[in-house]
Amino acid sequence: MQFIDRTKVICKAGDGGHGKSAFRREKFVPNGGPSGGDGGRGGDVIFVVDPNMNTLLDFRFHRKFNGKNGENGDIKNQYGANAPACYVKVPAGTIVKDEETGEVLADLTEIGQEAVICKGGRGGRGNAKFANSANRAPTFAEFGEPGEARNLILELKLLADVGLVGYPSVGKSSLVASCSAARPEIAEYHFTTITPVLGVVKTDYEKSFVMADIPGLIEGAADGVGLGHDFLRHVERTKLILHIVDASGLEGRDPVEDYYKINAELKKYSEKIARRTQILVANKMDIPEAAENIPRLKKLAEEEGLKFFEISAATRQGVAELISYVGEWLDNYVEEPETEDDVKVYDENAEDPEKVTISRDISGDFVVSGKSLEKLVAMTNFLNDEAVRRFQYIWRIKGIDSKLKAKGIKEGDTVHIGAMEFEFRE
Incomplete structure (x- = not known):
């Protein structure tokens, strides 16, 4: 299945129904008063999290969502019917942004969570509502209020507990395949993984967590080089980062330098991600040359205050110990409090409607x-x-x-x- 994690859509809520201008015209009531009814409210556009969706692929084929208009008011003070809401299903982890302003309108993370993205217009008032002691027979009624319209950007951030980061071909996909039922494509060339892969990992004591194989990062990713922003976005939701390095160094790269370069990209993209707990994982220990770099990697882990593991995803050496430690760490994890620097969700009441x-x-x-x-x-x-x-x-x-x-x-x-x-x- 194709993985789509960013797309654009257009939403328009329904307009309110028009109010009616009418007067009572009945036998034996020669001078009936105003009797025009109000229009009905237009339908809202509401985004709701659907458990059966895990990508934004559906929005490639359906980009416009319109709420229905409210019905018009009628004679004899009959009110028009309110229009039903237009529900738009999205996967958990979807962020809804206004394309014009860049404001975050909703951050949808829980199954069944809803957010009104475009409000339907209020129904116009009929002429009966404008009757008063000074004007007992008003002849005018209001039009329905237009519904809100927005061009939106939808972004999907994976809801994974653990994210794997590292250069291409360090063995992230092999680790996911070795400890979960996920079967990512694995090959010896760089950028085999071009879309994120989720794997559900079971621990020894019948608990599980979600691991995300984030496609390989390169220098300049934080500046958008390659698909940097698209990949880094998915690290934001994770609680723990497994930093994978190729201990063998057979590709001509130094694993210690790789560690610093990847962390520089993470810090450049987001200070919040850079503060996240990391575990340093030296992979490809089944290759003889890997032993030469272990002393330097252990010293690095000690200097950085990181937990260090030696594994071989290919032979599963050390994988069980790593997974057991990660499971225990997640059991004791406490959610970090939101700070003022974190993304603020748009407040529709923040702007004074009376301001001119x-x-x-x-x-x-x-x-x-x-x-x-x-x-x-x-x-x-x-x-x-x-x-x-x-x-x-x-x-x-x-x-x-x-x-x-x-x-x-x-x-x-x-x-x-x-x-x-x-x-x-x-």
């Missing part, structure tokens, strides 16, 4: 931005005189005129709010 900002575009036009004001524009029927007067009243209450004048607006200048454009008049 005024700027100029490249053509010199004035652009008025503000969540509540843009929503008001989208929901106002400008073909109805009463609706326009209501809009002008709210415009004055918010002091937009004075703010525009402070920015130097003149008679006849163009003003943009959301999708609407108009000329400024005193």
Whole structure:
């Protein structure tokens, strides 16, 4: 199966249904009051973790997800029906980002976890809602609020307990194959493993953990050389790192230098990953030349304060002892607390909806931005005189005129709010 761990999708929540402008017209009720009902709410787009998915492959063929629109209000104060939510299934470990801002909208790690990514629009109010003592027969109703739309980037970070790092061909795939049921492709050439491989490892006492074979790293990986970022992303979720080196040095590389180079890449990519506990594992001990490097590797482990193991993944020498130690270490593992430097998930309430900002575009036009004001524009029927007067009243209450004048607006200048454009008049 092809492993896909990054993709782009487009989501659009449903628009709210329009409110109805209507009046009671019944026998014996000659002057019936307003009776237009409200529109229904548009459907949210909700991401949910599905236990049957383990890659983002499905999104290669289905990239657009749209919530349904709410139904319109009707006569006799009948409300339109709310639209059902649009559920998008993703694998555990998926991070949802806004492509435009780069903000993390959701970090989905647990089976069944849900996150509303695009909120459906509120239904427009019918004219019955606008009746008051001053205006007993309003003729206008609101349009439905447009649903949120976003271009998204989905990233999958493997949820593994243990990650294997090291240069290509040091034997990471062979170790996974020797201690789990996973069967990664193994060959003598570099970059045999080009996608991450997960293996479930059983320990002696009927417990298990998940081991991830991360494709071989090279110098410059943290800067994106090769597929560096794609590979390093998967190390972020692991609790423990097994740093595999080729003790034989037959490929012309020094295992001690390899250790420092790989750690330099990890630190460059993320200080948090660099702080993670490592175990130094000298592989290929079945090759006679490996014994020559063991004293230097033991000294390295002592200087770095690392646990050190000598193994041969090919003959399974020392593998059982390594797995037993890893199992015990994971049993005693305590999750490290989140720090301020860690990724912050987007807070939809962080931005003040009442805040209004005024700027100029490249053509010199004035652009008025503000969540509540843009929503008001989208929901106002400008073909109805009463609706326009209501809009002008709210415009004055918010002091937009004075703010525009402070920015130097003149008679006849163009003003943009959301999708609407108009000329400024005193």
